[in-house]
Amino acid sequence: MPERPVTKPFQADSQFVNQVEPSPNFGERRQVKSPDLIILHYTGMKSGEAALTRLCCGEAEVSSHYLIGEDGEIIQLVAEGKRAWHAGISCWKGIKDINSHSIGIEIVNRGHEYGYADFPDEQMESVVQLLGDIVARYRIKSADILAHSDIAPLRKQDPGELFDWHYLYKAGLGIWVEPAPIRPGDSLGIGQQGDSVLNYQLALQKIGFEIVPSGKFDELTVACTTAFQRHFRQEKVDGIADISTVETLNKLLEKVC
Ligand SMILES: [Zn+2]
Structure with a gap:
């Protein structure tokens, strides 16, 4: 015991x-x-x-x-x-x-x-x-x-x-940026690979998320994207890195890093 x-x-x-x-x-x-x-x-x-x-x-x-x-x-x-x-x-x-x-x-x-x-x-x-x-x-x-x-x-x-x-x-507590508007356009999601996925993962990592920057949009990337949306882009929580999500993340990075 x-x-x-x-x-x-x-x-x-x-x-x-x-x-x-x-x-x-x-x-x-x-x-x-x-x-x-x-x-x-x-x-x-x-x-x-x-x-x-x-x-x-x-x-x-x-x-x-x-x-x-x-x-x-x-x-x-x-x-x-x-x-x-x-x-x-x-x-x-x-x-x-x-x-x-x-x-x-x-x-x-x-x-x-x-x-x-x-x-x-x-x-x-x-x-x-x-x-x-x-x-x-x-x-x-x-x-x-x-x-x-x-x-x-x-x-x-x-x-x-x-x-x-x-x-x-x-009230002066925590970090926040105005979420970028949700609109049609290219998005990153499960299974996708390449430099744009890698750069997105590196941005999430820089904010503080525990993510493996592999260049492949895997389950962990979906989970981190979902968590990011729950905190910073609350209007739509779906684990897909759409234009709004990526822009909001970049705005946040500019602010805190
Ligand atoms: Zn809890």
């Missing part, structure tokens, strides 16, 4: 926390003194209560630092200094131990499986308040506020294309 830390009460790290509900599912950060990434999730369960129960259940072996309810209530589950278990197998800019590097925030939403819906205004306001506070305390870079789907594109789709990244951006 792996040794589990004892669940004990702790002081909330943020003034915006409404409640502390200690989860036993955490460990020590490995070779990282303080977090430098923030990962946003949706809970993908039928209710917020069900999500809270799971995140605090020792046997589930999952957790996050925060859980934000649909009504905007912020519950802290794991102290920020500790390593919560929210990212799973994932990678960003070559970093594989995302849990050691990050703060994980679960946002209550039924998700694609149980009836995906808009994130209510009260909830988004709390996301902004909490993020603003964390970013200020650790000086986390705008480009390092990420979706779970960004860091695990083959496995995850949260928080998904209904999450309002533009709203965060207007």
Whole structure:
């Protein structure tokens, strides 16, 4: 049996926390003194209560630092200094131990499986308040506020294309560019090969996606394209690198690199 830390009460790290509900599912950060990434999730369960129960259940072996309810209530589950278990197998800019590097925030939403819906205004306001506070305390870079789907594109789709990244951006959080308009024209998709595919893959890699720049539009490229669209070109999420997707990616690269 792996040794589990004892669940004990702790002081909330943020003034915006409404409640502390200690989860036993955490460990020590490995070779990282303080977090430098923030990962946003949706809970993908039928209710917020069900999500809270799971995140605090020792046997589930999952957790996050925060859980934000649909009504905007912020519950802290794991102290920020500790390593919560929210990212799973994932990678960003070559970093594989995302849990050691990050703060994980679960946002209550039924998700694609149980009836995906808009994130209510009260909830988004709390996301902004909490993020603003964390970013200020650790000086986390705008480009390092990420979706779970960004860091695990083959496995995850949260928080998904209904999450309002533009709203965060207007509040000074995260990165965003106006998506290029969707229109007819050449596109890259599964099975295609060549320099244009290679250049596209290199651009995704430069943003931070874990992709193998092979010049072949493979399943991983589809998954990274889908993840990119869920975050940056939300109007159409289909895994095809159409003109709009490629242009939006290039605009983003110009902005952040
Ligand atoms: Zn997630």
